[in-house]
Amino acid sequence: MDLKFTPEEETFRGEVRAFFEAEVPKDIRAKLELGRRISKDDMVRWQKIMHRKGWGAPGWPKKFGGTGWNIVQQHIFEEERAACNAPPQNPFAQKMLAPVLQAFGNAAQQEYFLPRIISGEDWWCQGYSEPGSGSDLASLRTSAVRQGDHYIVNGQKTWNTMGQYADWIFALVRTSSEGRQQQGISFLLIDMKSPGVSVRPIIMLDGEHEINDIFFDNVKVPVQNLIGEENKGWTYAKFLLSHERSGNAGIGACKRALKKLKEIAAEQPANGKPLIEDSRFRDRIAQVEMELMALEITNLRVLSGFAKDQKALGPEVSMLKIKGSEIIQTLAELKMHALGHDALPYVREALDINWAGNAQLNAHYGSYAPPLSGQYFNQRKTTIYAGSTEVQKNIISQMILGL
Amino acid sequence: MEFDYTEEQLALQDTLQRFISRDYDFDKRKAILRSDLGFSAEAWKQYAELGLLSLPLPEAFGGLGGNAVDIMLVMEQFGQGLLMEPYLSSVVLCGGLLGDSGSEAMKQKLLPQIAEGSIKASLACYEAAGRYDLSHVACSAKRNSANWHLSGRKTVVLDGPSADTFMVAARSSGKTNDAAGVSLFLVPRDAKGLTVSGYPTQTGARAADLLLDDVVVGDDALIGDPGAALALIQRAVDRGIAALCAEAVGVMNALNKATLEYLKTRKQFGVAIGTFQALKHRMADMLIAAEQSRSMAVIAAVNADSKDAAERTRAIAAAKAYIGQAGRLVGQQAVQLHGGMGVVDEHIVSHYFKRLTMIDLTFGDADYHLGRFSDMLLSA
Numbered sequence: 001m002d003l004k005f006t007p008e009e010e011t012f013r014g015e016v017r018a019f020f021e022a023e024v025p026k027d028i029r030a031k032l033e034l035g036r037r038i039s040k041d042d043m044v045r046w047q048k049i050m051h052r053k054g055w056g057a058p059g060w061p062k063k064f065g066g067t068g069w070n071i072v073q074q075h076i077f078e079e080e081r082a083a084c085n086a087p088p089q090n091p092f093a094q095k096m097l098a099p100v101l102q103a104f105g106n107a108a109q110q111e112y113f114l115p116r117i118i119s120g121e122d123w124w125c126q127g128y129s130e131p132g133s134g135s136d137l138a139s140l141r142t143s144a145v146r147q148g149d150h151y152i153v154n155g156q157k158t159w160n161t162m163g164q165y166a167d168w169i170f171a172l173v174r175t176s177s178e179g180r181q182q183q184g185i186s187f188l189l190i191d192m193k194s195p196g197v198s199v200r201p202i203i204m205l206d207g208e209h210e211i212n213d214i215f216f217d218n219v220k221v222p223v224q225n226l227i228g229e230e231n232k233g234w235t236y237a238k239f240l241l242s243h244e245r246s247g248n249a250g251i252g253a254c255k256r257a258l259k260k261l262k263e264i265a266a267e268q269p270a271n272g273k274p275l276i277e278d279s280r281f282r283d284r285i286a287q288v289e290m291e292l293m294a295l296e297i298t299n300l301r302v303l304s305g306f307a308k309d310q311k312a313l314g315p316e317v318s319m320l321k322i323k324g325s326e327i328i329q330t331l332a333e334l335k336m337h338a339l340g341h342d343a344l345p346y347v348r349e350a351l352d353i354n355w356a357g358n359a360q361l362n363a364h365y366g367s368y369a370p371p372l373s374g375q376y377f378n379q380r381k382t383t384i385y386a387g388s389t390e391v392q393k394n395i396i397s398q399m400i401l402g403l
Numbered sequence: 404m405e406f407d408y409t410e411e412q413l414a415l416q417d418t419l420q421r422f423i424s425r426d427y428d429f430d431k432r433k434a435i436l437r438s439d440l441g442f443s444a445e446a447w448k449q450y451a452e453l454g455l456l457s458l459p460l461p462e463a464f465g466g467l468g469g470n471a472v473d474i475m476l477v478m479e480q481f482g483q484g485l486l487m488e489p490y491l492s493s494v495v496l497c498g499g500l501l502g503d504s505g506s507e508a509m510k511q512k513l514l515p516q517i518a519e520g521s522i523k524a525s526l527a528c529y530e531a532a533g534r535y536d537l538s539h540v541a542c543s544a545k546r547n548s549a550n551w552h553l554s555g556r557k558t559v560v561l562d563g564p565s566a567d568t569f570m571v572a573a574r575s576s577g578k579t580n581d582a583a584g585v586s587l588f589l590v591p592r593d594a595k596g597l598t599v600s601g602y603p604t605q606t607g608a609r610a611a612d613l614l615l616d617d618v619v620v621g622d623d624a625l626i627g628d629p630g631a632a633l634a635l636i637q638r639a640v641d642r643g644i645a646a647l648c649a650e651a652v653g654v655m656n657a658l659n660k661a662t663l664e665y666l667k668t669r670k671q672f673g674v675a676i677g678t679f680q681a682l683k684h685r686m687a688d689m690l691i692a693a694e695q696s697r698s699m700a701v702i703a704a705v706n707a708d709s710k711d712a713a714e715r716t717r718a719i720a721a722a723k724a725y726i727g728q729a730g731r732l733v734g735q736q737a738v739q740l741h742g743g744m745g746v747v748d749e750h751i752v753s754h755y756f757k758r759l760t761m762i763d764l765t766f767g768d769a770d771y772h773l774g775r776f777s778d779m780l781l782s783a
Contacts, residue, residue, distance in 0.1 A: 001405055001406060001407065001408060001472045001475070001701060001704065001705065002404060002405045002705065003404055003701065003702065003705045004404070004705075005404065072404055262780065276780065276781065277781065279774075279777065279778075282777050282778075282780055282781070283773060283774070283777045285777070285780060286773055286776050286777035286780060287773065289721075289776075289780075290699075290721045290724060290725045290773075290776065291695070291725075293698075293699070293702060293721055293725075294695040294696070294698045294699045294702075294725055295695065295698070296698075297406075297698035297699075297701055297702060298694055298695055298697075298698040300404060300406065301406045301697075301698060301701075304404070304406055305406070319690070319691050319694060322691060323691065323695065390684070392687075393683065393684040393687040393688075394680075394683070394684075396687040396690060396691075397677075397683035397684065397686060397687050398683075400690065401663055401683070401686055401687070401690065402663075402667070403663075403666060403667070403677040403678070403682075403683045403686065
């Protein structure tokens, strides 16, 4: 039992940090530092920089063009990434689709799609939820009917994060209505430029366009875009969800948010003193910091355990998802509360990095203030997406506890 | 990073688990609680034979030179089995203090005796009005020619009734709450002027209040330099807290196991009560609380031996606060899910619950340590 990083790991950390400090473009870093909107172009530009460094796929095995980093190295990388205000990579491609392609895709699919993710050529989004199929995902109804060399896809997907930018969508579709509902699902890769695909924006409670409805109207999809076997898609879907949830703990992002919260609390005035000197507020910071300390170790313990035993990710990742989402929500809430009534103004333009400011607001409004309320509202999604907290508890009680 | 015990540690864990199921089941434990000592002299002898008592002590004085992770392993089993012997007091706290700061002569004489279990020591570091504050020392140590004269009271000295010797914090200079001026003395149980008033605690373990009425000891009874013992005591108590955190994790795991078993077997409305979602989710919360607590206990253990006081305090305070809160959740919900069976003395669940509750109240509760941790944010 030992929580120290080895000298090699410390060297690795130094290398990662030096890379971020030298290579993250200043304009992108400023947006992340101040919580302003980042664009698809920013993320693609960053992916290309990572690709040039050979780090285009930090979580993948070497044989698929990844870095081959172990759990601890990935942890260090993610921590430094967040600390240096470098953008995240497209999680739908990197952490969700790619593990499925690597485990269940055929050679042709792997050879075509994986390099295009690494190079930043393709932008992926996820087609899981439907209007009538949220927590009960397996009830999905989007249909794919085989006609010769194609499937004809009809239906609607929803909550498609950043789907407005997507070149491709990986979608769960119904190819059979026989047997249990889990048995008739297939996993299809669909070109978003196909005739019959349309995207409708959904504006979230923070006023931002992050998610979409996606409609499929007689969309032709070549059969070679089927992953694995027809009607076995539920197996791949669950495999993908384990990978998605394993990344949901977001330790690096939480640490970054905690640091920011402390900076804000040290700067915001409260009764003539910095807010951090108010023990009632400070104790709330301490409380969430303790949760994060524990989760960092739980996260490493659980993920290293799987790696050590060379086992696929198991239901234990649900614990990480529950705790990680709660912590990031609490941090967002405290950052907003730190502002007091300065959390009330809503200035949509202020989320643009080029916003020139506003004399009236600038007088009492820190440069960190504009995004904080919106972030709080936005982060309510984290205990809902990737399987709500309640779904995670169902999984824990069934799969771990045997109830 | 390494999150598992070594092969050697796992072998010890296995031995302890077998000992508990063979010699320390619930019925045997009940008889032990009713005995005069409140613990088993026979078990104590076995711990000595297994090397538990010498485990963390320095090798030069009959110890095995183990670290706080070894203690974590042992204490987790103390929690699992609700073992009552004064391991924390004699070995972890006093053995640790002696190893850190005792004089050569003291170490030569006492450490081998602690290691073989022939003497037991208790730490007397708290006073009635001081709550959890270790610097609150009113008990006085006055120097008179070549001797020290100790007078005052110490409160809730764990395992005091069976202790052969005490380590007593007394003030040799300064005011009651000053950090400087606290000295630590070895006081044998038969010292003239020492009255030991024992009583049972909520878990059945024993404690005592000490009255020192002009107890005379020499310079050779001093542990560390006069007036400079607070940091030594704090360090020992921090190590004790890490041990308690591990014990709490053992109790939580045992409670979760018992509760899960109950959910699967207890039937109401014609079905096992574990089929109800309200109860399933509660059980999931309890599991998460125990896993997060284990992570905190690891953090406490790997930092418990650190000489960097700030780093150590931060880890220990966070762990004790977290585990206090998590233990409350697990304990209360285990009782709740057991229904009537949770509130009777004849079922082990109430005993686990009481132990978790008392662990929170020992060496500073969750609020106290949250405050300690929180206040460190000001200097960060």
